Amino acid sequence: MTEVTNEQAYEVRLRVNGVAYDVTVPARRLLSDALRHDLGLTGTHVGCEHGVCGACTVLVDGRPMRSCLMLAVSAGDYEITTVEGLTNADGSLSPVQQAFKECHGLQCGFCTPGFLTTITAGIAENPDPTREEAREMVSGNLCRCTGYQNIVEAVCVAAKLARGAEVAP
Amino acid sequence: MKPSPFEFLRPATLAEALEALAGNPHAKVLAGGQSLIPLLSMRLAAPEMLVDINGLDELAYVRASTDGVRVGALARHAEVQADADAERVQPLLAQALALVAHPTIRNRGTTVGSIVHADASAEMPVVLSLLSGSLTVASAASTRTIPASELYAGPMESTLQQGEIATEAFFPALAPGAGVAFDEIARRHGDYALCGVAAVVTVDDARKVESVRCGYLSVCEVPTVLDLSEVFASGAVGDAALAAAGELALGSLEPEADIHASADYRAQLVRVLTARVVRAAYDDAVDRSDRRVR
Ligand SMILES: Cc1cc2nc3c(=O)[nH]c(=O)nc-3n(C[C@H](O)[C@H](O)[C@H](O)COP(=O)(O)OP(=O)(O)OC[C@H]3O[C@@H](n4cnc5c(N)ncnc54)[C@H](O)[C@@H]3O)c2cc1C
Ligand code: FES
Ligand code: FES
Numbered sequence: 001m002t003e004v005t006n007e008q009a010y011e012v013r014l015r016v017n018g019v020a021y022d023v024t025v026p027a028r029r030l031l032s033d034a035l036r037h038d039l040g041l042t043g044t045h046v047g048c049e050h051g052v053c054g055a056c057t058v059l060v061d062g063r064p065m066r067s068c069l070m071l072a073v074s075a076g077d078y079e080i081t082t083v084e085g086l087t088n089a090d091g092s093l094s095p096v097q098q099a100f101k102e103c104h105g106l107q108c109g110f111c112t113p114g115f116l117t118t119i120t121a122g123i124a125e126n127p128d129p130t131r132e133e134a135r136e137m138v139s140g141n142l143c144r145c146t147g148y149q150n151i152v153e154a155v156c157v158a159a160k161l162a163r164g165a166e167v168a169p
Numbered sequence: 170m171k172p173s174p175f176e177f178l179r180p181a182t183l184a185e186a187l188e189a190l191a192g193n194p195h196a197k198v199l200a201g202g203q204s205l206i207p208l209l210s211m212r213l214a215a216p217e218m219l220v221d222i223n224g225l226d227e228l229a230y231v232r233a234s235t236d237g238v239r240v241g242a243l244a245r246h247a248e249v250q251a252d253a254d255a256e257r258v259q260p261l262l263a264q265a266l267a268l269v270a271h272p273t274i275r276n277r278g279t280t281v282g283s284i285v286h287a288d289a290s291a292e293m294p295v296v297l298s299l300l301s302g303s304l305t306v307a308s309a310a311s312t313r314t315i316p317a318s319e320l321y322a323g324p325m326e327s328t329l330q331q332g333e334i335a336t337e338a339f340f341p342a343l344a345p346g347a348g349v350a351f352d353e354i355a356r357r358h359g360d361y362a363l364c365g366v367a368a369v370v371t372v373d374d375a376r377k378v379e380s381v382r383c384g385y386l387s388v389c390e391v392p393t394v395l396d397l398s399e400v401f402a403s404g405a406v407g408d409a410a411l412a413a414a415g416e417l418a419l420g421s422l423e424p425e426a427d428i429h430a431s432a433d434y435r436a437q438l439v440r441v442l443t444a445r446v447v448r449a450a451y452d453d454a455v456d457r458s459d460r461r462v463r
Contacts, residue, residue, distance in 0.1 A: 007174040027177030027219065028209070049170045050207035057273055063247075064273045069206045073177050074199070074221050118273060139359055140271025 012076045017085030025072050032056040034072035043083040054141030057114040058082050064118045083113035096120050099158035107145035123159045172209035176218040190332045191309035193218050203278035204286045233258040237341040246275035258342045261349040265292040271359040285335050287327040290361040294392040299384030305337040321391040347371045348454025350446040362387050363430045364438035368450040377404030388424045406451045415440035
């Protein structure tokens with residue numbers, strides 16, 4: 001991106017989905033914007049830009065965090081995973097993605113990247129969530145379309161698929 | 170909604186961070202950013218420089234000992250909440266942290282940051298105040314410890330000075346004979362509370378109430394702690410005493426109206442939550458005493 005100000009630029013190496021990217025950004029570049037604009041990884045969505053909606057959630061060293069509430073210049077220490085990094089190595093859908101597809105867990109899809117990252121970490125921590133725990137897991141993410149029922153269902157199905165994948169040879 | 174330009178420093182030691190802050194009166198500390206970055210994006214804050222303390226590994230700790238829990242400035246809410254030793258020494262910590270925002274915010278936000286941020290709707294400033302804890306702050310020149318009772322000057326205003334970094338919060342241990350409880354009402358789970366109350370109740374060997382203290386959030390401009398012992402002079406936790414406790418508390422609180430709740434509704438929440446948490450803290454105290462005896 002061309003800068004219209006003469007503001008100071010900082011170099012940072014972002015490690016995203018296993019790839020290292022060297023970018024030069026102003027200090028005020030939000031991680032969400034760096035992912036989308038500087039790296040072209042537009043899977044991460046930006047809704048509210050102040051931490052409330054959850055659309056921008058990415059995994060930072062495996063834990064879900066708001067990319068709109070981090071600065072790109074502060075993110076060099078971490079392994080970041082975006083929704084683009086969730087698919088299996090062979091390109092097939094991950095358990096959480098597969099579950100969203102099967103359960104009709106999305107309509108417009110705007111909120112989906114944030115749900116997928118959040119739930120991926122959630123079922124890694126709690127591989128067999130109750131419905132109540134599934135609701136708690138996604139309580140920090142807003143969806144304006146689905147009414148959440150199918151998303152909660154998808155959490156349970158994803159957990160089941162992930163458990164199945166582990167026992168499979 | 171993008172921050173305005175600022176200079177950025179990411180020191181590797183506390184000494185470097187303090188030096189940078191001393192050199193620029195318009196610099197601000199960046200901890201978890203879960204309150205500061207929204208303020209920057211909304212341009213409610215526009216510091217010239219941010220000093221990012223996330224590289225100060227020396228401040229990333231939770232230490233529980235018999236006298237209490239020491240929480241370093243880089244300990245995330247989630248880490249404090251999950252620390253089993255901290256929970257044993259002072260169970261109010263984990264109870265309150267479960268009510269701070271959502272898990273995703275707790276993964277990044279720091280407990281010390283929320284104490285410094287001084288939001289009267291936040292849980293941890295009330296917990297520190299109720300427990301009579303303290304905050305250790307360092308500057309390039311010196312280090313001092315601020316008792317919680319002297320930490321809050323006004324809405325969103327702590328008594329930290331420009332150039333100071335809070336390094337550690339100290340939460341005293343639960344005393345023998347004491348029990349705790351925390352409850353709040355929020356419009357949605359994970360939101361800031363419309364009203365929240367934390368209680369510490371102590372009982373004697375005969376299970377009689379010795380003291381009752383409550384901390385209130387979202388009903389005053391600063392975190393507010395009240396001693397409600399006098400209405401429990403009989404030693405029992407009956408309905409009449411619990412109702413009187415709510416009224417006594419309201420005498421010192423100033424619930425205000427905002428877009429989320431009328432002043433009357435907040436006052437009603439004070440009554441209901443005071444009764445609820447005092448009873449729960451009493452039950453907790455009795456439970457713990459019984460377990461100690463056994
Ligand atoms: C959607 C959402 C919901 C939330 N809900 C709640 C809630 O229900 N309850 C609640 O309590 N909080 C809530 N929070 C806020 C959250 O708890 C923050 O983590 C916390 O308020 C600030 O901690 P931080 O580490 O993120 O600090 P920052 O945002 O980095 O800093 C906040 C302020 O404190 C100063 N500061 C921080 N650390 C230090 C230090 N060590 N020394 C000196 N100054 C320092 C900064 O300069 C800044 O002025 C919510 C946040 C979001 C985004
Ligand atoms: S865009 Fe980050 S939480 Fe809404
Ligand atoms: S699918 Fe449209 S917002 Fe969730």
